Amino acid sequence: MSAKKVTEATAIQEDKASQVLREIMAGDPVRIALSVLLGFIIGAIFMVVFNQDVVSSWSQFGSDPNYALSTVWWTIQDGYGALFTGSIYNIDSASFFEGIRPLTETLRFAAPLIMAGLGVALTFRVGLFNIGATGQIMMGLAGATFVSTRLHMPIILHMLVAVLAAVICAMIWGVIVGILKARTGAHEVIVTIMLNYVATSFFTYLLREPNLLLEANGGGTPKSDNPDDSAKLGALLGPEFNLHYGVIFAVLAVFAYWWLMERSTFGFRFKMVGHNASAARAAGIKVENTFIWALAISAAFAGLAAANQGLSVDGGLTASIEAGIGFDAITVALLGGSRAGGVVMAGLLFGAFKAGSSTMQVAGVSPEVLGVVKALIVLFIAAPPIIKAFYRLPKPSIKIVESAQKAKAAKVVK
């Protein structure tokens, strides 16, 4: 009898964790927008406080306060101005065509973040805290690199096969997590962290072995050959722009995700399991199998991100081409509320950060500032539900919410 209570207690704990996840995702747009704004404001404070010009101007605040204040203003303007110039439109450029290049760079950086972000978002909606996108991208890179450097095929077909290989390799990695979770009850957080390490090391190993993926004249550095031109994602807007067909895959992925989650019966069951696994079970759904499917499809999105990275390089690629996308994808999914539209917006924001990072550095802003802004945005979005969960142990806020809801229901009855 008491043993049963213990299991009930742990069930309640788990329920709490997934409830927090759900609340984070249910964040309303206003709160998200405010979090982004607040992140930028605090980022500005960082820029100012760590800028030497400002520091020295403030030491003369007494004699020249206007100068001190104007250095603050100019530092912020220069910093975020550089972000704009680097990610949206370069006002200094000769033509409009040249001027929008930064925007195309934002799109290029956003595409893999969106694809991987959709993958993570999908598992979030099934109630899984999947942080395995990094490993899935690594496996996808292995598949894409093998097909693009070791096999030789006609143009377009080669590219499609390479993309497919990336997707399948990533899916295998996702399914492993699903099976471990479904069959042994292993927690997906731990499994995915470990599999991330395994995949990263495995891919590096492949890149180091001459018979596997190491470049033909390699000096021992773990680096692949340049992918065949037939396998590369071609330039979308001509050679002046880096933007390539990866962004088309991203658009298709967004529509696929939207259909899957909002229109299809799979998505309906995914969401059902995510919101209330026990009700889903009573409705005849095999919850464990749903986990496996969700992780597989999620990994397929990560595989697309991998293809985007692996088939767009000039020169060979190293494991660092993953570029933190797998990790950023978690943030993108959280920020986007795990909805298709939200993930697109969040991916664009983070893509802009990546695109604007170098111009900001050139303008003298340390690259860590953007990292701080990113982290703060996530913190502001994720923290309230977490903090609420801590303080929920004892009383109030819910009670109020409940009664407000009851009141609403009462009104309805009238």
Added chain:
Amino acid sequence: MNNVSRKALASVAMAAASLLVLSGCASPKAGAGFIECGVSDEGSWTDKSFNESVMDGLMKAKDEFGVELKSAESNSSEDFAPNLDSMVAAKCDVIFAVGFNLVDATNASAEANPDKNYVIIDGWSNGATNLKPVGYNMAESSYLAGYAAASYSTTKVVGVYGGLQIGAVTAFMDGFYYGAKAYEAETGTPVTVMGWNPTTMTGDFIGGFAPNDPAGKTIAAGQIAAGADVLLPVGGDQFGALSEAISEAGVDAKMIGVDKNWSLLDEYKGKMLTSIEKRMTQAVYDIVKAAAVDKTAFSGEAYTGTLENDGTGLSETEFITGDLKTKLDELKAGIIDGSIDPLS
């Protein structure tokens, strides 16, 4: 901009500068108006290794010549091309790219922007004449370090291990091995070099360049247990881990630093037999000076740091004195005049 007009501009500027100096006014520094730029390899400018050495050179040039410095760090290989693009957009006069990871991106950028000047540290040019490769013949100074190690060692066992088995690393290990064996040939005292055999190309490697990798510590502990009392880790900053391995073994073993003079750091005082310096700071400074101050035409000619041009060499320490110092100077002269081959 072609070279003629550049030269013309330079002479005008020089004339103006000398006029200012003559008139005794507060003159702007010699390199004012020149923009030097740097793009890092993966990692920050304060990595106690490649990136930092280059940044030191750029900072030194900035302070002395008054040139403007723009820099961008790369977090991953994905950042190389955009960072170089930003430098082009920022109208840099010379762009330094650090490390062989940037070779492809830098060559591509140099070919696309023939009017810009590039320097690639530890890399090569695929033919662009506006790209100057900077390389080092590290076997030369490593040879001296190998001799010094064998001479200093009481057990006559010395150890070496690398980050990854790549040319940039094994060049050190080759030179170190042959230097130690030169001591054996000269004195008749057998010397054991652990961790690298240049004939079979086998040895001990950590598997990466992460600072103070525990795997490196394990390798070092093994070599110490087998008697090694001078150790050379060729893999960036592994000296914290190596110090631990030495103190845990309770032996009085010495380390040999890599890339820069490690004995200048307080925590390694008295623990460094010497360091095999790759004087990138100096090379960077010299290149900026030539372009910004001396106004010599930029060329794609490779710069190779050797013992002869002091691009590489051993650090002076309290252990390199007397007969050993004399002997090392002799060997250095031999390598410079070609009578000694550091790879045999």
Added chain:
Amino acid sequence: MKLELRNITKRFGTLTANDNISLTLEPGEIHSLLGENGAGKSTLMNVLYGLLQPDEGQILIDDKPVKFNGPGDAMAAGIGMVHQHFMLIPVFTVAENVVLGNEPTSKLGGLDLEKARALVKEISDRFGFEIDPDAKIQDLPVGAQQRVEIIKSLARNAKALVLDEPTAVLTPQETDELMDIMRGLAKSGTSIIFITHKLREVQQVSDRITVIRQGKVVASPSPKSSASELASLMVGREVDLNVTRKPAKVGAETLVIRDLTVLDDRQHQMVDGVSFTVRDGEVFAIAGVQGNGQTELAEAILGLRKIHSGSIQVAGRDLTKSTVREVLEAGLGYIPEDRKKDGLVGDFTIAENLMLDGSFGPPFANGFQIDFANRDRIADELIAEFDIRTPSATTLVKQLSGGNQQKVVVARELGRELKVLVASQPTRGVDVGSVEFIHEQIIAARDSGKSVIIISTELDEVLALADRIAVMYRGKIVGIVDAKTTREKLGKMMAGIAA
């Protein structure tokens, strides 16, 4: 302590949740606050507890106005509240929980657990609570956990206790024990506000009754009022608590269960060799105190829980090893005992909840795509047919009252072709009006020739609906008796004494 709420009005936007409510609590009095879900009871109590500020009106203690800015103020003034959902930490001991947030400290500033233990023991002994200060909360039965909540309030010198739906989670025995405790407390001078919608309890224990409907006090009936008088006041119209039904017209034996043995997660035998049959056109009730295997039996029938031995047949088809989906498709409908946990997805809309088990094919799915037109049409039909009070089919289920939530479950299960209906605690936590409606629906299902199983711990419900009654005790069926069996005899059977 005399506590008075005077002319309290609380609005949420355009909705007036409390409309000029006045209520007086004399020392040593048990004052029942009776009303349906959503009538405004909880809002009123949150005002009293300082969680909400009233828009108008005031709170008086011993005729002096007071203002509570939070629960801390209310507690300091001597008001204690026992919530429906306990605010206890499962892994802590009773003593630790009781002093949590108000810890006695030793001279060195550490937690003085000895003092805490003594305090618990003293209160427990004074009121006959029989609580071990060192027991962990998670090891205690629900009734005992509730007593810990009461001790917590008393330890902070509460003179007035608010018990919010305290019996919702209790078995009949535990309910009786709580009634005794309440009387004991009242006798010692502690006054109690008792919030409930269970009429029998109100009649049993109250000194005074206030009925609230739609935010207003509608009556203060005498404690001697009959159940149907109280119900009518609560609902606002005549309520017939007796379910009228025709004699059963029984048909074939559709559900046949033979020697069924089921283990729980810890491999304890929870259902022990149970056999029975249910015929078309009858209601077969399984009575018993909570925790005697009914839950596991229901889960086993649905295929949620593995069957250790024995067999289950529906209309001649063996479903012993079938998956939940196969069982559902074989024509079994299931109303789970905990609708929030097993029956509904709170964050889904009503329309989505009505297709919860229908995503595999027509009419709700068209290939891999949801047939939204069909879904919405069916939802509107079921909302009308089952009287689900909601502005639209797109309202989230969590925003509905308990009764309307349960109607969603009932509508979904009865909205498709069924052979057998298994309804577990079908009216738990449901308001009186909805209880009446759900009972009618169950009888209608029986009259249309379905085999119906009702699993209920409430004898009233069993007696109102059943044609035959099986009583479960410790995993076994003590006996199967007809519907005319007396309450006393059934009570004995529930305690394990065979008929």
